Amino acid sequence: MAKRPDESRLELLQGTLDMLILRTLQWGPQHGHGIGQAIRAQSDGLLKVETGSLYPALHRLEKRGWLKSEWDVSEANQRAKYYRLTAAGKAQLSREQDRWSQLVNAIGRVMNPAGSKG
């Protein structure tokens, strides 16, 4: 398989987006639009997820067995596809959270070495 030139960048984004989606769904089933809105709201509007990335990501996570989907009717009487976290998805979320905090921690140490603090 050919390596696409931009694959490394995409992969980084992808990993983060996946984690954010899983995290959002921890509070209960939600449809795609709701997930996008939730991420935007939670990040005080700093993170805006493109639908072009969000929906393929949802399908990818479902294919891997971390999400399950189901058509339902929303409170506003609108038919929508609801995504729900599976047990495997919960396990994956905690793995990604660990990795994320390690990464943040490591980057933090590099950017703010203990010596320069004083």
Added chain:
Amino acid sequence: MKPGDDEFDDEIRSHLALSARERIERGEDPASARLAARKEFGNVTLTRESMRSVWRPRWLDEAAALGRDIRFALRSLLRARGLAAAVVVTLALGIGANAAIFSVVRGVLLRPLVNRDEDRIVYIRQSAPGLSAENTTFSVPEIIDLKSRVTAIGAFGEFSTADFTLIGLSGEPRTVKAGVVGGSFFDVMGLRPVLGRLLNAQDDGPAAAGAAVLTHKFWSTSLRSDPNVVGRPIRLGPRTATVVGVLEPSIPYPAETEIFANVVTSPHHLGAAMVTSRTHRMTELFGRLAPGATLDAARAELLAAHSALMREHPEAYAPAAGVRLSVSRLRDQIASPARTILLMLLAAAAVVFVIACSNVANLILARSVRREGELAVRAALGAGHGALRRTLLAESLVLCGAGALLGVAMARPLAAMVVRYAARFSVRALEVTVDASVLWVGAGLAIAAAVLLAFVPRLPSPHAPAGLGLAGGSMRITPGTNRRLRLFATTQIACSFVLLAGASTLLTTLLSLQTARTGYDMRNVLVFDIPSSATGVGGTKTIDFYHDATDRIGRLPGVEGVAIGSFVPWRDAGSMPRLQITTSGHTPAAGEDNPHARLRLATPRFFAVLGIPLLSGRDFTDGDRRGSEPVSIVSQSVAARLFPNGDAVDRQLSLTDPVSGTLDPSRIVGVVADADDEHIENIGNTAGEPALTVYVAVGQIGYGGRLFVRAAGDPYALVPAVTRAIREISADQPVERAATLEDVRADVLSPERLNAFVFSGFAGIALLIAVVGVAGVLAFSVSARTREFGVRLAVGASPRDLLARVLSEGAAIAGVGILAGALGGLALGQVAKASVESTRAPGALPALGAAAVLVGAALVASLIPAARAARVDVVQALRSE
């Protein structure tokens, strides 16, 4: 779960609706809210496509990429037409030969027979290896005993052949070969009629009416599928019968016959000898396994019953005869003579395929070295190993696919050739058709070849600096590539050696067979079959007829001599068992048996007509007739074995046939030279046993059936006159199968000739491919080393040195290849010995001959590249890089 196609659109629509509703709730007007939602979403088609592609299997993307690569390969191969043509033709040869032979192997060895439940039909054979009798068949008492003692066989079917003079269906009286069968035969064989009915239990016994069933072939050719044939009365020799039906097309086994008749039509089958004599064996036996019984169980039961029979009737089973029973599935029995030859052909075809593949690998390797620059550029642009392999795979798929197409197209005529050849060994070959399976074989082989070939070239390593290849775009040959090229060329030589050695062994055998001294004057002797009707054996009428016939024919112009005998050399081989000789003056040494000899019948002048010298004593005379003293003539080897003092003449001799009893003792009146005319494969092989033969007078026995005419001029010109002369005496007498002895022998030798021909063909193809391979490797190696040769010339090497150097490289490839081929061939021989009985290692001479041919071919192949190396221009060569 994978969502349906509409679901992607539904999800997007639902998103847009939710987004618009939210905006409306915030107070936007509905039209602009919907527009904004749409705008915010972005490219709908692209999103849907990426959602869908999540679920698409990975290989689909790969396949699409491969498709692009194949189009690219087609374009780039159009620029290398010569190479492409060489590869396609080479592969087509390999694939075509394999597909053709495979379809014949499948048809003959693997496909079921038309018979109902054909895997439940067994064939039972009695043989006497001690008498060189491969098939003694069974006598009626033996069959009755087996029937009563065996339960694993539900029903037995009996079959024996008889020649009838048939009158009544089409014009002239003619001899037909008939199968005389019991009522259960067709049921056991699981065959159905296409017209009327077959024979059944009501047709058994002496009281039944005569009934005949026509074979499909006879009905459709001789009678042009006459639908009104059922019910027609016919005459079979002295009896009459009614045609009751026509059999469906089926494999004629154990003998090809034109009609089947019930037992009552053959008086012989109802005679006392047939019914009561345990040694009167002439019936073939088939069985259908009882429900639930296995072949092994039936075999065990039959063998036990048979050995009990042998213990109970020791007089009918001489220990020296070594009588034994074998039981096999009918299908295996019919195919077995062809098995060895077909498997050998399949192996030869596989070897040709390997040679073809390695030659193609060479060409592709050489091409990919030339493409190294291009591959390096692709690698530098980010193409991974997988992508590069896919590019190569696409190219080899295009080449092999084209090769397979051509190969499959060639397979049909090739298969027709192989069928004609294999039909000599098994009748099943005649019903082989080339069907779709050939396509599958061809496609399978092509894909196998393509995948193999794609992994032949070395890829530029993404880690190593590719600077050289990128910079010059020029060709550099690495030691690794060179090694691989040589490896393939060596493989080709090795495989060709195996084939050549095999072919030259067959040719040597054929040559020695064709030049062997046979003891006969073959050119001018014409032989005919003049079968006495199956009923008229031993009458004085027959003897008078022979006398009359030889008289009349002897007076014809152009006839130098005429005689009656009982045996056409080679053609009738194996038709009579050997008899044991006991004599008054010879006692066998302890532990040794009396010798066995062949019994032949002859009239006066028989030896003169066939050119067999009379060594001492006298020939038969017209005075040796019924009632006079029984006399015999022995061959030189009999005389030497029994009477080493040279006093054979006037001794008494008697012959015992363990199968049919003892003949009257007779006085030896003459000794003639030996003539070996039965064991075709032993001719020229001095280790074979001498052809012990005893001749007795036709006039005393009353049986003959073969006419020998010595011609002064063209033998075949005499055929009409001889036929007329015989018909003048007896209008119903068949006169058949006229041929010179030379042609009889050529006909018998034709399987050997075909073997040699087919294998030489394979070896020739292999040699051709191998020569192209060696020449290609050296040519490539020389053109890649122009600079090296330039340097060598510049530092003082003479062109002659370079010539010798390249030639010796060619010779080295050939040498190593031959060595590997010899070792591999020996190993193969060992493997073959385990599964096939009669494997012969090639003699030293054919092997050396094959080696010499290969070395010669390799040297010739190296000449052109060597000459090119010697002509290298120093200045040009040094500047070239």
